[in-house]
Amino acid sequence: MPAETTAALLRALIRERFAGRIALVSSFGAESAVLLHMLATIDPALPVIFLDTGKLFPETLAYRDALVARLALTDVRAARPDAAALAAADPAGRLWESDPDRCCGVRKVAPLARALAPFDAWISGRKRFQDGSRAGLEAVEFGTDWRIKINPLAQWSAADIAAYLGRHDLPLHPLVAAGYRSIGCAPCTRPVRPDEAPRAGRWDGHAKTECGIHRTPLFSERAPA
Numbered sequence: 001m002p003a004e005t006t007a008a009l010l011r012a013l014i015r016e017r018f019a020g021r022i023a024l025v026s027s028f029g030a031e032s033a034v035l036l037h038m039l040a041t042i043d044p045a046l047p048v049i050f051l052d053t054g055k056l057f058p059e060t061l062a063y064r065d066a067l068v069a070r071l072a073l074t075d076v077r078a079a080r081p082d083a084a085a086l087a088a089a090d091p092a093g094r095l096w097e098s099d100p101d102r103c104c105g106v107r108k109v110a111p112l113a114r115a116l117a118p119f120d121a122w123i124s125g126r127k128r129f130q131d132g133s134r135a136g137l138e139a140v141e142f143g144t145d146w147r148i149k150i151n152p153l154a155q156w157s158a159a160d161i162a163a164y165l166g167r168h169d170l171p172l173h174p175l176v177a178a179g180y181r182s183i184g185c186a187p188c189t190r191p192v193r194p195d196e197a198p199r200a201g202r203w204d205g206h207a208k209t210e211c212g213i214h215r216t217p218l219f220s221e222r223a224p225a
């Protein structure tokens with residue numbers, strides 16, 4: 001899909017169909033600058049939800065700050081784990097080793113559910129090419145929670161992403177040069193080889209391939225055992 005078509009779709013959704021009721025959820029990861037730049041040209045005050053899990057690479061936090069300044073974004077909201085739930089579920093901070101699903105539940109899924117409460121729709125940066133499980137990704141998804149999720153880059157290729165980043169002279173996440181093509185929490189992300197899918201480095205050694213935020217409806221963290 002040409003960038004102009006994607007931008008026109010987003011402009012209609014943000015300024016008209018869901019005006020005041022839509023947010024972008026961004027990881028400030030390897031390819032996040034595309035949507036952040038596109039949305040900044042439409043409305044730099046659009047709410048941007050950033051899941052600050054407490055386990056991110058310091059490079060991601062620095063990249064977030066640099067992009068926010070460069071794009072003049074004015075409403076970036078950090079969604080963080082509930083302190084009491086986190087202390088109960090992960091007192092040693094190593095839950096990712098033994099139960100990554102539960103760790104993602106308390107550090108990502110529940111905070112996002114709270115952050116999305118005021119909104120009727122949200123925008124995600126997922127793409128079909130990222131791995132096989134996303135090959136059938138649709139541009140629009142309807143959750144059983146009645147919230148609509150827009151995946152405006154679903155049909156974009158890696159080449160489309162690279163071309164957009166280059167055309168607008170957007171900075172790359174500093175870990176991209178080290179071979180990271182999909183960047184999540186530090187304990188659960190490794191760089192990938194050129195012959196691997198971009199997300200092959202996520203939760204390596206576990207059957208897990210998604211953190212859970214893209215299941216609908218969003219649910220609260222499991223009660224501590």
Ligand code: SF4
Binds near residue numbers: 186
């Ligand atoms: S990606 Fe890893 S560290 Fe981050 S919330 Fe999920 S299991 Fe925990």
